[in-house]
Amino acid sequence: MFQKPLNAVAMLLLFLLLASSVQAQSGREIMQFVEDRDTGEDAVMTMRMTLVSKDGQQRLREMESFRKSKGEDTWSLIFFKEPADVRNTGFLTYDYDAEGADDDQFMYLPALRKIKRIAGSDKAGSFMGSDFNYSDMSAPDLADFEFKYLQDAEVDGSKTWVVLSTPKSTEVMEEIGYSKKAVWVRQDNHMVVRVKAWVHRSKEVKFFEFKGLEEIEGVWFARRAQASRKLGNLTLHQTLIEYNDIQLNQGLEDDLFTQRRLEKGL
Numbered sequence: 001m002f003q004k005p006l007n008a009v010a011m012l013l014l015f016l017l018l019a020s021s022v023q024a025q026s027g028r029e030i031m032q033f034v035e036d037r038d039t040g041e042d043a044v045m046t047m048r049m050t051l052v053s054k055d056g057q058q059r060l061r062e063m064e065s066f067r068k069s070k071g072e073d074t075w076s077l078i079f080f081k082e083p084a085d086v087r088n089t090g091f092l093t094y095d096y097d098a099e100g101a102d103d104d105q106f107m108y109l110p111a112l113r114k115i116k117r118i119a120g121s122d123k124a125g126s127f128m129g130s131d132f133n134y135s136d137m138s139a140p141d142l143a144d145f146e147f148k149y150l151q152d153a154e155v156d157g158s159k160t161w162v163v164l165s166t167p168k169s170t171e172v173m174e175e176i177g178y179s180k181k182a183v184w185v186r187q188d189n190h191m192v193v194r195v196k197a198w199v200h201r202s203k204e205v206k207f208f209e210f211k212g213l214e215e216i217e218g219v220w221f222a223r224r225a226q227a228s229r230k231l232g233n234l235t236l237h238q239t240l241i242e243y244n245d246i247q248l249n250q251g252l253e254d255d256l257f258t259q260r261r262l263e264k265g266l
Contacts, residue, residue, distance in 0.1 A: 027147030027163045031183070033190040035097075035139060040219040042068040042252040046245045047078070051129060052238040061086060061128070064266065065243075068252045072097035074139070075257040079266045086128070088265030092257065095138040103138045108262045115259055124177030124200070131206060131227035131239040135176040140165075144172045153184060155193050156211070160184040173200045189213070189220045204231050217248045 047063040062082040068075045074095040080086040090108040105118035123135040150162040165181045167173045177200055184194035195208040207230065212223030225241040255261060 027149040028142065030149065030161050030163050030185055031142055031145075031147050031165070034185055034192060035142060037190045038219055039067075039069060039074070040217065040248045042066070042248070042250055043219075044245075044247045044250050044252070045243050048242040048244070049128075049130060050240040052240065054234075054236055059129075066252060066256060068254075068257060070254070076137075077257055077262065080128070081266060089128070090262040090265060091127075091137070092259065092262045093138050094257075099141060099143045101141070105134055105137070106259060106262060108259075108265075110265065113263075115262060120175050123175050131229045131237055133177045135178075140176070144168055150182070152187075155184055155186070158193070159187045160193060161187060176200075178206075186213075189215075191220050191222065193222075199229075204229055204236065206230070216246055219248060221246055 043066075045065050047065050049061040049063065051059040051061070060082070061080060064079050064081060066077045074093075074097075076093045076095065078091040080089040088108075088110045092106045092108075094104040096103055102120060105123070107116045107118060108114070109116065118134050124133055126132070127134050127137055144167060146166045146168055148164045148166075150164055153160050153162050161184070163183045163185060165183055167176065167179070173179050178197045179200045180198050182196040183192055185191070186193050191210065191213060193210050193213070195206075197206040197208065199206060207228045209226045210222035210224070211226070214221055214223055221243060223243050225243075227239045229236045229238070
């Protein structure tokens with residue numbers, strides 16, 4: 001006489017297991033949409049970075065950015081133009097798509113006339129004093145994370161999926177600098193428009209917003225990015241980036257994205 005209740009319990013457990021599996025898969029699929037989004041063959045743009053301290057003091061930096069799709073990989077190069085003390089500082093990234101492949105990042109410091117490779121242990125560090133880590137400057141390896149769909153939400157009038165991204169190991173947390181992230185992905189164009197990131201081994205939380213979305217020659221860009229580092233309700237620091245003069249498909253040569261070219265500056 002206990003057979004039916006036992007079957008009902010078993011069926012309920014099976015249903016919950018399957019639902020959990022589908023939900024986890026859907027979170028992974030959403031992030032795959034982000035990774036597979038069309039970004040064009042190459043792009044050139046200018047960037048204006050504003051660093052805002054806790055007391056409101058601002059520092060401005062002007063940069064020029066180059067990006068090229070190389071098969072499934074992405075190469076990018078940033079040169080700092082202003083102010084004078086950082087002029088010709090360069091940052092080169094080889095963002096590899098292959099699962100398990102570590103991205104290569106190199107920083108050229110003209111004052112030292114030296115190229116520094118950004119080691120994995122340094123990628124949680126601040127990129128040029130901003131609220132973006134070196135790890136934020138390239139796409140994540142999806143195989144390093146567990147993804148869970150949380151809910152649908154609306155951001156600036158557009159429907160988004162909200163996905164929780166959790167590193168699979170402490171080593172990954174140490175490298176990227178975050179213990180977990182909540183990611184808002186627009187459903188129509190698969191752009192990340194908001195991120196809440198919990199800083200690893202800290203009570204601080206970072207908030208990222210990507211606004212002014214615009215489609216240029218079939219490719220979507222965010223014209224503005226903002227990163228804020230907070231402790232409770234206190235904003236410790238902010239970084240604002242504006243992207244201008246965006247030009248696509250310029251036929252950029254491979255030799256632009258080399259360490260030799262990095263040393264030459266603009």
